Amino acid sequence: MMINSPAIVIHSLRYSEADLIVSLFTKTSGLRSYLIRGVLKSKRGKIRASLFQPLTLLEIEAFHKNKGSLERIKDAKIKSVYTTLHTDLIKNSLVFFIAEVLKNSIQEEEANIDLFEYLETALIWLDTHNTIGNFHITFLIKLTQYLGFYPDVSHIEGAYFNLEEGVFQFSSSTMYCVSGDQVTYFKKFLGTTFEDSMSVKLSKGIRSELLTMLLVYFELHLYSFKKPKSLSVLHEIFN
Known part of the structure; x- marks a missing residue:
């Protein structure tokens, strides 16, 4: 099932050499974990590792299997740009x-x-x-x-x-x-x-x-x- 939802980054964890497992609290589906492959090596990809700093507010498009396993993000972008939260x-x-x-x-x-x-x-x-x-x-x-x-x-x-x-x-x-x-x-x-x-x-x-x-x-x-x-x-x- 494809979903479009605002989301808040709760936690991210490096998985293997280039992947991330990220935990997001989504507005439409609650807490979900996602496997994002290659994000730590890709410099030109649509999804960047910098998006997943703690408590970043995102808009995501994701595919949910709803089976308790890792879900997949198709696209992610900043919903609200912080000016001080990650620099102060x-x-x-x-x-x-x-x-x-x-x-x-x-x-x-x-x-x-x-x-x-x-x-x-x-x-x-x-x-x-x-x-x-x-x-x-x-x-x-x-x-x-x-x-x-x-x-x-x-x-x-x-x-x-x-x-x-x-x-x-x-x-x-x-x-x-x-x-x-x-x-x-x-x-x-x-x-x-x-x-x-x-x-x-x-x-x-x-x-x-x-x-x-x-x-x-x-x-x-x-x-x-x-x-x-x-x-x-x-x-x-x-x-």
Whole structure:
């Protein structure tokens, strides 16, 4: 079956001497993996290896067998040209972190249009703004909404947040209940826009603790999730 779809590059892996296996989150078909032959040696081909940098927004024409095997791309081109995402050191570090988070979070070979549109909007926002210190915090919190475990705010006045249940509580009930400054600041991000969240003032320590808390939250709610290897780089840059 031939499909035409916007797609976001999640991951690419060199395969043999000249081939790439690329993982794309497509708007029409969810997460798919493609084998692209000869792309690392071809200089004149229609499909170039440079198209498959992490989180690049593409338009693809592809052939899907829908049998759980590697699919084939017939054509690919840039959908939205980034101006800073792959050249700015801080943004590029965020790109690798986000790509790892998505690689460990998205598994389904089915369309999730709302998630795709959220990711596209978030990436373009990151590319076009300079004040981005809290972007990764906001991004992760908003992502939970599309993955199905956004925090229940029914009792948001509670001093504890139960990471396992995703609810606020007035007392601690398990080892996964957290409290203190990280919960106080966590509440400030809930329901905010990217723009508004940038005005939340965080110390380096609190930002680091909040990020660690969120990644534990992801681990508890997504079976296959692992902490990104790029986390240490992110901590270095934002600290």
